[in-house]
Amino acid sequence: MRQNKELYNFSLDKERQNSKISILTAMLDGQEQERGRLARDLHDGLGGLLSTTKISLSQLTNKVDSPMKNDMQKSLLQLDTAVEELRRVAHNLMPDLLNRYGLEEALQDYAVRMSNVQLDIDVQFLHYSNQLTKDEQLLVYRVIQELVNNAIKHADPKQIIIQIVEEADYYTITVEDDGKGFDIDQVKGNHSAGLHNIQSRIDFLKGKFTIQSEKDVGTSVEIIFPKK
Template identity: 35%
Template structure:
């Protein structure tokens, strides 16, 4: 056999065998490369899916949290503004029924009941108005935002410079999201940022809606906010997400905050 291998003709067979071996080795290397790449790609995709899932979970949590917070606020408002006052009315009426009062005292109590009822009525109207402003339903987003800004201006705490150009790009439910976002931004600026001047610009083009918002309040630290977002900011984020829009914000401590939101016209 060894002698045969050394023969000239046999050398060709040896060369062919070596060539086959080399080809086979390369093919095996390719297959191994493929399997390792596949493993890596699948692992990356899994990681991505997990990340997305945790984000969705986070969003769900914040939605529930917001809902609970809102319920608490409404309960508090109902208790403070309505129950407490109706209690007063009830007490005063009882005193009247007893009939032990003198005429001028009766008149005074009735007057008191009337004024409390009027205030309660006003409070309940305001409460309902805060929950869902009727103006949004009846006169549209532009009027509702303008009224909202005017309310803040009339509180004398803040000056708002607004410029709103809006017709009917978004659906009614999406308009409500925009309204809530602006409400949240204004509340944040006044309550947490203690801003004195706010600038709001809304511009509608054929394809999209751009919202620019800036204040001169205390501002916040972007890094720490990214780690631990408050309910307000998460609320804004999830609403922008529902609108399928883009949100970017910038802020520095002591230098106010800027928010830019843009959302495209929904595809029919």
């Protein structure tokens, strides 16, 4: 009877895990489909409209007097900036490089696009053999994207270091910044959507993560998940 009870409990736990994974799969698939739809709408719809507007303004510029022409040239430059920003947003929503060339190329490109004069983002891959599945690569990309976005939004860092290390049986991902830091207990108590998204994706990878942060020093997030 004891043995049967243990087998029953084991079977019940396994069923709960399978149910949890199914729910996570449906949730993540839904999120990616919505991201893809938004990216297409932005690129094809709004992007096309901005490009058409730029062509119309360019044609008008040649027909107006010099004082007005300078103002229109400024408007054209602003349109160029808007188009570039739209492309950046659409690319972040659905990174084509990830599907074409894999995680390493996509993250290197992401780091270059997010870096600027005030912020340097460095990506390091150690012993990486590119054996992650497409789904795993997308999950890792989204987790890192969320962590970097959170750091930029809240910590005002000067440098962010992203490191992916492949070991014999597991992967380690570390994202460090030299920003403001924060109270970890307070952040966990807030149950933020960003933290929930990160936790959901790491659960899907069957991994775990830890956060270390010190005010005015920076934050380090370490994620470990097993190879399949």
